[in-house]
Amino acid sequence: MFQLAVCAEMVFRDLPFAQRVRKIAELGFHVEIWDWTRHDLAELQQTGATFSSMTGYIEGDLITESGAQRLVETAEQSIEAARRLRCPRLNLHGTGLDSQGLPVKPTSSVTGPMWLAAARTLTRMAELGRRAEVVFCLENLNTAVDHPGVPFANAADTLALVKAVDSPHLRLNLDLYHAQIGEGNLIELVRSALPFIGEIQVADVPGRCEPGTGEINYPAIARALSQAGYRGTVAMEAWASGDDELALQRFRDAFSI
Template sequence: MYTLAVCAEMVFRDLPIEERARRIHDAGFQVEIWDWTRHDLAALERTGAVFSSMTGYIRGSLTDEEGAAELLRTAEESIKAAGQLGCPRLNLHGTGLDGQGLPVHPVTGEATGPMWIAAHRTLGRIAELGEGAGVVFTLENLNTAVDHPGVPFAKAADTLALVGAVDRPGLKMNLDLYHAQIGEGNLIELVRRAHGRGLIGEIQVADVPGRCEPGTGEISYPAVARALADLGYDGTVAMEAWASGDDDLALERFRTAFTTAAA
């Protein structure tokens, strides 16, 4: 059976991040965070929470030589931070994101051939870093229609192609079903395809529209949960979603969607 985690950046937002982590842990979930440089790692460590994922870089991009060098350098810093928290996965995007989730270096139109070549080369080096440190970097698909316009390699098809081309244990896909629903749809078939190739490092979920907990929108997450159970997926499913109302209730709705239906 898969493990359930909750992103502490998006729930209990009136509390300090370490108290959010403690609340999530006490509710029986693992914990995810974003930019670790904004947090007191020692305070997070003292919560006793199990951390499943965090941002794996501070700055940089996959599309050009200068951006790749910065991404690799800050990925090395992130590995050290992950070691302090015992966090096994470090998440990446095609380029750095600002405080509003917008790309620091946006791309107009489709990524070019040289960009694909640069991304493949950089991700191979990222995978090597992860393997040497005993962690896995995950490349997350994003949607460009609503939340992240201008991010390169944002579609699930793009991230799947890059991760598959690198084909190393230090790099997997962070398959975000919220973003995939907006950008591509056909979620269960997407999960089957990625799982069949052994490329999933983690699955993230939120409902559409609104990016709130499962059960608040159009996605049939109980059906997704049954498909994951049928596939024998035993990785992590993380709720990266805003609470539509009461935070504790949002966590319970997430738990119900991914336990009752898959039982």
């Protein structure tokens, strides 16, 4: 039904990173990673895991001329890393984030010219994706808890930008954890965004742990996705509330239709 994936940065944290990746793969999941520059790509290749998504840039932003140029340059480097891992999707954010997930250049408000600049930059990214035969996915974030100061953070913002660019090489990474904090109304959100979704990420609220530990009715969301015809990746980007394998099983159970 859905292709399930798990973010390796957030589970089995007592293991070296390559062993985490191997463990996730052994349990039957695809693997997602964040900043690829922190890892030994040759070692990750040797795990035999299937990688479904990774961060698609090192530095840069959507709205300044220098930031956009840096975004494109480091995206080109990321594409080469993705080729080594045979990873089809590369993740983007509304601006560059530091190691704590905070914006390198916080933005208090977004102006009309910023929107136009972001659309131009994302058009460049989509063209880069077309040439490289990969898909860049623009992720929504929340500004209330995890990422204050990030522009174009809400799912409504990312959806508007993806629609404006209108390319199969720029899609949404629709993160339902962030969307619940920022907007809610998740089932209607996934239905309206469905034609533009590249993948879906999940965690529960509050706490950002596996499905079933908070307020989100993920089995209902899974049914809505299935009924709407979604057959793509659903990735758990969440901490384990306790035992890691149990957390992954709860995730699998929530999305088993």
